[in-house]
């Protein structure tokens with residue numbers, strides 16, 4: 001790995017959260033509700049490249065109402081977690097994958113690229129400043145510090161072109177379970193009305209627009225008593241794309257583990273690719289393919305598909321218990337949490353929290 005060109009010096013050492021307040025938050029962090037004391041920042045200018053790197057107190061930022069991001073959504077982000085191991089050390093999971101995806105998203109959104117080294121340096125800088133915010137866990141609990149790098153077009157300009165100035169931040173938020181009901185099986189609404197991303201669009205990029213376009217679908221899901229929404233491909237409206245912010249997997253009774261192939265409208269999840277590897281290690285046969293929803297429903301009804309789950313950095317691996325759609329409902333297996341699903345989740349988190357050997361070399365010390 002080459003050296004980082006940005007060093008993110010800490011500008012102000014004042015902590016705003018007392019030890020007592022931090023302990024209270026870490027006891028029940030939820031997801032995305034609380035933020036740490038510091039954030040990393042850097043600015044890119046077309047005529048000078050990246051600079052102004054610093055770690056500053058977390059707080060509101062000043063932005064011109066004419067900033068391109070507010071009008072044309074030129075924005076990308078990432079999601080990673082920092083895990084505390086039993087010896088107190090802090091680690092993150094496959095950050096180079098997130099760095100590469102961030103660079104790919106930047107290219108798609110015509111934003112400047114950050115090097116893998118600078119991306120990882122920014123994570124290290126935030127965690128160094130916010131180390132007390134990384135939760136201590138025991139053998140059975142799961143809590144982490146969620147790291148959210150974000151980059152947006154900050155130039156004051158309303159013409160439609162790639163901005164000449166962009167700002168990059170890494171903020172951090174202590175995280176427990178993503179879903180309010182924890183790792184309980186999800187009820188998933190299959191949206192007939194909306195698609196998440198179209199052919200040639202930005203579905204493969206991790207940009208805010210994809211998530212904005214999922215929100216009405218989430219409303220629709222809630223109206224039908226479901227926890228999540230599943231989007232089908234925009235062209236034929238038959239094949240599974242992904243949920244509002246998670247990839248989808250199905251496991252058959254004869255040991256195949258299927259997930260939608262990367263068609264360009266699906267996010268290439270780091271958790272997704274790790275699961276494909278861990279599943280293969282345990283003798284399941286990974287298949288990346290087109291998953292036609294009607295066929296999946298038939299396979300669930302016939303008992304050919306026995307487990308399904310959602311996955312992502314935030315959601316980790318969360319079982320799917322049932323699909324709801326216009327005109328019916330189809331339970332997955334017995335509606336509970338599948339055996340392989342829970343075993344994969346356990347193995348993934350055991351690696352992340354340093355409870356078992358990191359045999360694939362996926363961890364990076366922060």
Ligand code: COI
Nearest residue numbers: 079080245312313314315
């Ligand atoms: C993540 O899993 O890290 C994401 O960015 C998805 C979002 C639903 C929280």
